[in-house]
Amino acid sequence: xxxxxxALDRILTxxxxxAREPTKLRAALVPQLKAVIAEGHAAAxxxxxxDRDGMACAQALSRLTDAVVRAIYDAVCWRLYPNDNPTTGExxxxxxxxxxxxxxxxxxxxxxxxxxxxxxxxAWSESVVEAMLYxxxxxxxxxxxxxxxxxxxxxxxxxDFTIRTALLEARFLFGSxxxxxxxxxxxxxxxVVGSAAEFVEAKLRERDGRVSKAGxxxxxxxxxxxxxxxxxRDLNTLFWIAKYTYRVRDQAELVHAGLFTPDExxxxxRCEEFLWRVRCHMHFLTGRPExxxxxxxxxxxxxxxxxxxxxxxxxxERFMKAYFLIAKDVGDLTAIVCAELEARHAKRTPxxxxxxxxFRDRFRATAMEAEDFWIDHGRVNLRAEDAFERDPVNLIRxxxxxxxxxLPIHPDARRLATRSLRxxxxxxxxxxxxxxxxxxxxxxxxxxxxxxRQMNEAGVLGRFIPDFGRIVAMMxxxxxxxxxxxxxxxxxxxxxAAIEAxxxxxxxxxxxRVIHTINNRTALYVAILLHDIAKGRPEDHSVAGAxxxxxxxxxxxxxxxxxxxxxxxxxxxxxxxxxxxxxxxxDPKTIERFAGVVQTLERLKLxxxxxxxxxxxxxxxxxxxxxxxxxxxxYDETEVRLSxxxxxxxxxxxxxxxxxxxxxxxxxxxxxxxxxxxxRHNQAYWLKVEGVRQFKDANFIRGVVExxxxxxxxxxxxxxxxxTEITVYxxxxxxxxxxxxxxxxxxxxxxxxxxIFTTSDGFALDSIYVSRAFERDEDELRRGQRITxxxxxxLKGEIRIADLVADKHPPVASARxxxxxxxxxxxxxxxxxxxxxxxxxxxxxxxxxxxxLTTAFSRLSLNITSAHIATFGERAVDVFYITxxxxxxxxxxxxxxxxxxxxxxxxxxxxxxxxxxxxxxxxAAPPPREA
Numbered sequence: 001x002x003x004x005x006x007a008l009d010r011i012l013t014x015x016x017x018x019a020r021e022p023t024k025l026r027a028a029l030v031p032q033l034k035a036v037i038a039e040g041h042a043a044a045x046x047x048x049x050x051d052r053d054g055m056a057c058a059q060a061l062s063r064l065t066d067a068v069v070r071a072i073y074d075a076v077c078w079r080l081y082p083n084d085n086p087t088t089g090e091x092x093x094x095x096x097x098x099x100x101x102x103x104x105x106x107x108x109x110x111x112x113x114x115x116x117x118x119x120x121x122x123a124w125s126e127s128v129v130e131a132m133l134y135x136x137x138x139x140x141x142x143x144x145x146x147x148x149x150x151x152x153x154x155x156x157x158x159x160d161f162t163i164r165t166a167l168l169e170a171r172f173l174f175g176s177x178x179x180x181x182x183x184x185x186x187x188x189x190x191x192v193v194g195s196a197a198e199f200v201e202a203k204l205r206e207r208d209g210r211v212s213k214a215g216x217x218x219x220x221x222x223x224x225x226x227x228x229x230x231x232x233r234d235l236n237t238l239f240w241i242a243k244y245t246y247r248v249r250d251q252a253e254l255v256h257a258g259l260f261t262p263d264e265x266x267x268x269x270r271c272e273e274f275l276w277r278v279r280c281h282m283h284f285l286t287g288r289p290e291x292x293x294x295x296x297x298x299x300x301x302x303x304x305x306x307x308x309x310x311x312x313x314x315x316x317e318r319f320m321k322a323y324f325l326i327a328k329d330v331g332d333l334t335a336i337v338c339a340e341l342e343a344r345h346a347k348r349t350p351x352x353x354x355x356x357x358x359f360r361d362r363f364r365a366t367a368m369e370a371e372d373f374w375i376d377h378g379r380v381n382l383r384a385e386d387a388f389e390r391d392p393v394n395l396i397r398x399x400x401x402x403x404x405x406x407l408p409i410h411p412d413a414r415r416l417a418t419r420s421l422r423x424x425x426x427x428x429x430x431x432x433x434x435x436x437x438x439x440x441x442x443x444x445x446x447x448x449x450x451x452x453r454q455m456n457e458a459g460v461l462g463r464f465i466p467d468f469g470r471i472v473a474m475m476x477x478x479x480x481x482x483x484x485x486x487x488x489x490x491x492x493x494x495x496x497a498a499i500e501a502x503x504x505x506x507x508x509x510x511x512x513r514v515i516h517t518i519n520n521r522t523a524l525y526v527a528i529l530l531h532d533i534a535k536g537r538p539e540d541h542s543v544a545g546a547x548x549x550x551x552x553x554x555x556x557x558x559x560x561x562x563x564x565x566x567x568x569x570x571x572x573x574x575x576x577x578x579x580x581x582x583x584x585x586x587d588p589k590t591i592e593r594f595a596g597v598v599q600t601l602e603r604l605k606l607x608x609x610x611x612x613x614x615x616x617x618x619x620x621x622x623x624x625x626x627x628x629x630x631x632x633x634x635y636d637e638t639e640v641r642l643s644x645x646x647x648x649x650x651x652x653x654x655x656x657x658x659x660x661x662x663x664x665x666x667x668x669x670x671x672x673x674x675x676x677x678x679x680r681h682n683q684a685y686w687l688k689v690e691g692v693r694q695f696k697d698a699n700f701i702r703g704v705v706e707x708x709x710x711x712x713x714x715x716x717x718x719x720x721x722x723x724t725e726i727t728v729y730x731x732x733x734x735x736x737x738x739x740x741x742x743x744x745x746x747x748x749x750x751x752x753x754x755x756i757f758t759t760s761d762g763f764a765l766d767s768i769y770v771s772r773a774f775e776r777d778e779d780e781l782r783r784g785q786r787i788t789x790x791x792x793x794x795l796k797g798e799i800r801i802a803d804l805v806a807d808k809h810p811p812v813a814s815a816r817x818x819x820x821x822x823x824x825x826x827x828x829x830x831x832x833x834x835x836x837x838x839x840x841x842x843x844x845x846x847x848x849x850x851x852x853l854t855t856a857f858s859r860l861s862l863n864i865t866s867a868h869i870a871t872f873g874e875r876a877v878d879v880f881y882i883t884x885x886x887x888x889x890x891x892x893x894x895x896x897x898x899x900x901x902x903x904x905x906x907x908x909x910x911x912x913x914x915x916x917x918x919x920x921x922x923x924a925a926p927p928p929r930e931a
Contacts, residue, residue: 002043004064007036008071012078022131025079030138033068037139040064041107045284049304054277055269058104061280065100065111068139069132070174076131083124090124092117093175095183098144101169102236106279108289111136112166115147116179142289150183157191161202164191165240188247196245200341207237221320221475221482223327225279226291230327232275235268238337245341259340260333267329274326277305293323312538317475324473324484331457332418335411373401381410388420392428393437395420395460400437403444403451417458424463435556438464442493443525445501449494452529456486467533467548474536482619485535491617492528499609507623508616510632511609518605523562526553527569528610546571565603569610572597576611580630581870582840582879586684589834591637601642608635621721626753629690636687655686662694669702677701680759689755697727697765704729711795715784717777723752723769724784730795732764734863734885738854742801743790744770745848747783754850754869805851822875824907828896830889836865836881837890839899843907845876853878856902860895861885 011032044064048057073094077083083090098112099105115129129147136143148156157164167187172180192199210227220228227233239251246257255265281301282290290297302319309315372387372394373380380402387394395417402409428434441451455461462469471485483491498504505512518524530552534544546567553563575597583590598604611631616623636654659678666674677698689697704712711730718725728740737756744751753769770787774780793799824843832838841853850869857864857880866881884890890899 002039004036004040004067007039008033008067011036012071012074022080022134025075025131026135026138029072029075029135033071033135033139037064037068041284044107044280048277048280048284052277052305053273054275054280055104055273057280058106058276061105061107061109062100062103065105066096066173069094069111069113069136072132072135073128073174076128076135080131081124081127086124087122089118089120089122091176091179092125092128093177093179093183094173095180096171096173097146097166098169099236101166101171103171104276106276106289107283108142108287109283110142110144110289112144113146114153114166114170115145116153116175116183117147117149118176118179119149119151121147150179150186153183154186154190157187161199161206164199165203168240168243192244192247199244200241203237203241204338207234221484222292222294223323224292225275225282228327230324230330232272232279234330234334235272235275238268238333241337241341259337264333264336268333271326271329271333274322278323281305311536313474313536317536320475321473321484324475328457328473332415336415338411373398375407376410379408379410379413380405381413382416385416388416388423392420392423392425393431393434395424395428396434396437396441396464399451399455399460400441402454403441403446403448406446409454414454414458417460421459421463424460429464429466430555432557434464439522439526439556442529443522445497448497448525449490452493453490456490462486465552467552468529471533471535476535482622485532488617489529489532492531492613493525495613495616496525496528496609499613508612508628510628510635511612514605514635515609518609519602520562520565520606522558523565523569524606524609526556526558526562527566527573527606528613530566531570531573531610531614533570542571542574545573565606568603569606572607573610573614576607576631576634577615577627578877580634581627582868582877583838584684584833584836584866584868584881585630585633585637585688586682587833587835587881589832591634591641593832594634595638595641598638598642601639604635604638604642624721625690625692626755630688633687651683651687655683658686658691658694661691662698665691665695666698669698680761680763681757682760685757685765689757693755693767700727701729701765711792713788713791715781715788717772717780717784718769719777721769722772724749724772724780726768726770726784726787726791728764728766728768728788728791730764732758732762735858736764737766737864737867738851738858739794739801740766740768740791741848741851741854742805743787743794744768745851746790746801746804747787748773748847749783749787750845750847751850751869752845752871754867756864756867758865802855805848824904826900826903828890828899830891833881833889835889836883839880839882839903841876841878841880841903843876845871845874849876849906850878852906853880853903856906857882857899860898860902862890862899863887 011029041061041064044057044060047060048054093116095101095114095116096103096112097114099109100112105111115125117125121129125147129145133143133145153163153167157167167183170180170184210233223231225231239254242248242254242257242259246254246259248254248257251268252265254260254268255262260268278293278301279291281304282293282297285297285300285304293301298320299316302316305319307315307319307322310318313321372383372391374383375381380398382388382394382398398409398413398417401407441455442448444451452461455464456468456472462472468486468489471489474485476485495504499508499511500515502512527549530545530549532541532545533548534541537544549567549570550563553566554560558566575594579590579594583594585591598607608631612623612628615627637651640651662678663669663674669677686694700712700714704710711728713729714727716725717723726740726744728736730736741751749770751768752771755767757765759765770784772780773783790799790801790804794801794804822842822844824841826842827838827840829838829840843849854864854867861884862882863885864880864882868879870877870879882890884895890896
């Protein structure tokens with residue numbers, strides 16, 4: 001075991017006795033201290049890998065820092081500024097504050113030091129502090145420091161809660177202990193006494209701001225281990241509050257103070273150790289104070305923590321599930337502390353709750369239908385601690401009452417519910433009343449998402465529906481999903497409730513109208529809760545989820561017809577999104593096949609609503625107006641077919657209405673000019689492009705025509721979607737798409753979406769969406785203009801795109817992309833379209849992929865008539881409608897084999913990576929679908 005103190009003693013003993021000048025001292029001391037620090041970190045990392053004790057590692061690193069700081073102090077006082085008989089004014093105490101004061105540090109943590117003076121700085125103390133800091137800076141350590149007298153510390157802490165918190169964890173290192181004790185005594189008597197409520201309120205307000213900045217959900221798939229919700233800082237905040245309020249010096253005293261039970265304190269310690277273990281590994285792996293547990297780090301940390309694949313989950317997914325369960329436990333501990341503080345009046349009851357307490361108690365107390373409950377300061381609470389024991393249905397009734405009366409649940413009641421999970425047995429799950437209450441919660445028109453989330457965080461939801469319990473805290477290791485599976489399902493319920501309440505009409509006009517015409521409202525809510533419930537299993541989650549629905553729905557009281565509807569929706573919940581985004585909606589065969597699966601108008605309505613809610617709940621920026629337009633087009637086309645109408649007539653009417661809407665936005669156009677322009681676009685354009693884009697296209701093309709040009713480009717940024725949009729207008733030809741994608745590839749641009757249309761007079765109007773490379777719009781626009789300039793030069797014949805791409809170094813995949821392995825797959829189908837061969841390609845997305853694919857088709861003398869580009873995080877799903885050069889489908893077996901070989905050759909590197917990981921079986925496996 002490495003002994004830092006002994007090594008440092010040897011360094012001080014051997015220190016050159018001539019090193020009595022600051023520069024010489026640092027030159028002699030710094031290299032040896034660096035070696036000790038490096039050896040100490042290596043020893044701590046080795047011990048962490050061996051013992052897997054994050055707290056022990058953090059404490060060992062703190063002790064190492066103590067020894068280094070002490071060695072610096074001794075060297076400075078011994079060699080540079082010896083003072084055998086200091087005056088009263090030359091007293092100095094070196095104090096660790098903040099995180100360092102707690103005695104725990106990660107490898108990259110700051111060193112927070114307070115140089116404590118009796119009343120003012122003297123020449124001697126100034127020289128000592130300055131010399132110590134220069135050594136620390138030469139060691140490249142990040143030091144947070146302050147030099148203050150006792151009086152200055154108290155004055156600053158009185159005005160600033162951050163400084164007060166740092167002093168709360170002050171730890172004496174060396175120097176004048178009398179000075180340190182004076183600070184602590186006066187801090188307690190002059191600042192702490194009588195100010196607990198003020199401090200608690202400030203710390204909780206600070207926590208809310210920090211969590212909002214780091215990510216408001218504790219279930220973000222790339223969490224911040226230090227500052228995120230459910231992270232280490234939350235545990236620190238709990239201890240700060242407890243230490244300030246209860247005046248304890250050690251965490252173990254929290255049980256004696258009555259804040260935690262012994263079991264709850266053991267949970268506190270377990271959460272703290274796990275989070276420190278993860279954080280230390282992150283710092284060791286990156287060599288810097290990295291606090292975000294990114295996709296690139298997750299597999300490496302999981303490997304260090306010995307998480308392997310099991311039960312359909314990969315090792316990294318099992319690790320992240322463990323992480324999110326810990327984050328949930330931290331949330332439970334936070335609720336416990338807040339409840340205790342309120343009980344002891346250290347935390348003020350929220351203003352709204354106080355208002356409720358004065359008025360709602362008076363008017364609604366009699367509305368409580370269950371004698372086991374009452375309204376306690378505006379919150380639902382239990383009358384007796386044995387309420388759940390006497391009637392386990394109360395575990396569901398608690399949340400039902402909270403939802404019905406639109407009241408929060410008292411933390412004491414939630415705490416007891418979590419302790420009573422053993423009462424949720426098969427008998428309770430089969431209880432008719434319990435299931436009725438649960439369905440009423442789920443289908444409520446108040447706030448079902450909020451109440452279901454409370455049920456989930458209390459552990460009740462996962463126990464009551466064990467299949468839901470399997471996906472609690474489960475993450476999917478990809479860049480598409482922003483939340484864990486359970487959080488996504490709850491957010492989906494919230495989106496559905498918002499649609500029904502009419503709160504999102506502007507974003508989702510179609511489903512906001514359709515939802516009030518459905519007959520199976522209960523089935524829809526149950527389906528939205530269950531649509532991803534089988535994620536993480538080896539089998540297809542849609543099929544497995546449908547089987548779960550068949551078992552669960554009768555228990556919940558649904559009829560046979562409702563059960564069949566739920567099962568069908570779960571099994572086909574991805575059908576509509578994939579059809580809308582990857583199929584040619586102007587092809588009658590697309591609509592015919594989709595309608596053949598849907599079969600009824602009621603199913604069409606339900607599936608449309610579920611699809612919108614599913615996509616909108618994936619994460620910020622995933623839902624777009626374009627996706628809304630595609631879904632609306634698919635819905636309209638299918639509705640006509642299912643209702644027995646004539647598709648062409650209905651389509652013509654819809655196109656006419658869209659054109660009228662655009663005409664109203666172009667008052668300076670003459671009727672003749674607009675009619676001529678409208679006739680240039682086919683029906684697919686009018687049905688698939690959103691109104692804002694149509695308006696931009698009209699003015700863009702008008703400007704091109706008026707200027708006498710035949711080709712033109714345009715570029716603009718879309719900050720909401722995080723993409724740059726490149727528009728190209730040019731005479732159409734088979735190589736055009738390869739030119740556009742090649743220009744993007746040469747600039748390192750990754751194409752994530754594309755809309756491709758051809759006018760009736762042979763011009764192409766293509767909109768390409770490229771992921772951003774720069775934060776600032778002006779920088780991103782310059783990059784986009786370089787791409788459009790290359791396209792225009794290629795169209796004029798001034799350059800060859802192939803040469804431009806070849807001149808560039810092969811694009812380096814992003815760190816995120818290199819983290820993932822996506823099995824490449826392709827399908828060639830001549831039954832999906834009546835006119836073209838459909839080629840669907842799935843694989844790991846990367847800059848230049850679309851260029852390689854379009855170039856491969858061009859070399860095979862194939863014409864791309866339509867392309868549908870979709871990206872789900874790191875996974876690209878590109879669908880091409882192709883013909884041979886005479887416009888017919890490709891049917892010859894040798895030609896089809898050549899297409900397959902050419903496409904799979906593009907993914908040869910990905911296949912090799914899969915084989916290197918021992919995942920050869922995935923190469924032929926169908927990839928998962930996403931909404």
